[in-house]
Amino acid sequence: MQFTVATWNINSIRLRENLVCKFLDQYKPEILCLQEIKSPTELVDTKAYRSLGYNYILIHGQKAYNGVTILSKIPMVEVARRNFINKEEARHISARLENGITIENCYVPAGGDIPDPEENPKFKDKLDFIAGMKQWSINHPPKKTILVGDLNIAPLENDVWSHKQLLKVVSHTPVEVEGMTSLMKAGRWIDTVRTNIPEGKLYSWWSYRARNWDTSDRGRRLDHIWASSDLVNNIGESVILREIRGWERPSDHVPVMTKFSL
DNA sequence: ATGGTAGTTTGACTA
Secondary structure: OEEEEEEEEOOOOOOOHHHHHHHHHHHOOOEEEEEOOOOOHHHOOOHHHHHOOOOEEEEEOOOOOOOEEEEEOOOEEEEEOOOOOOOOOOOEEEEEEOOOOEEEEEEOOOOOOOOOOOOOHHHHHHHHHHHHHHHHHHHOOOOOEEEEEEOOOOOOHHHEOOOHHHOOOOOOOHHHHHHHHHHHHHHOEEEHHHHHOOOOOOOOEEOOOOOOHHHHOOEEOOEEEEEEHHHHHHEEEEEEOHHHHHOOOOOOEOOEEEEEEO
């Protein structure tokens, strides 16, 4: 069987219900993981998603901030909601699919503006969160697992519009990249998108603040799909849907998708 | 070097 997993930081699920439906209708992934739904669980209306065939829905909501959701056409059960740091924030939910695959949907803290953990507690939280994910990967070596989400780090030179100009900008600093690399190594995680598209610039996020995101094209690849190493022969093609940044009232992130075959 | 926009929520925070 084949199935496609998508991840998308939606920046308010209630405001963009129509965009989610348009995406599901056009691209039809079996699984969609959303981050930053910015809503309490009980205020998310799931009718429209169910009518499109997404009958399995998990929501870990939070008022105003954070929040993650998994929409699935494949039967699934919830596995866990983890706090990788000692904070009550809705940044993770995981599920086991009927086909035996586990999905980990993560929203790593953005980390604020100053890339110094002493001076900026938000940056410390971000580094601690990544370290927590690493420790969890060591304690529970991932098997038949797909980890996705807005990880808020662009690790490679070609994952940002200017490696040089972003070395001191949160999301591409050496300490963050090291943390992410070390987490990937500890869990033997495979970056499915770069496995498919090793060369060239790739972005999944463009700031709202740029006057013209498309022509200035100062993007970053913050959203990722990783596979546990036992799935190495099950990874199909990947796409980053840049065109969705041009939809009406878009999120600042676009969906990333990878196909898998079992 | 700075400030630019957006969402949740009504004053201020987070991204």
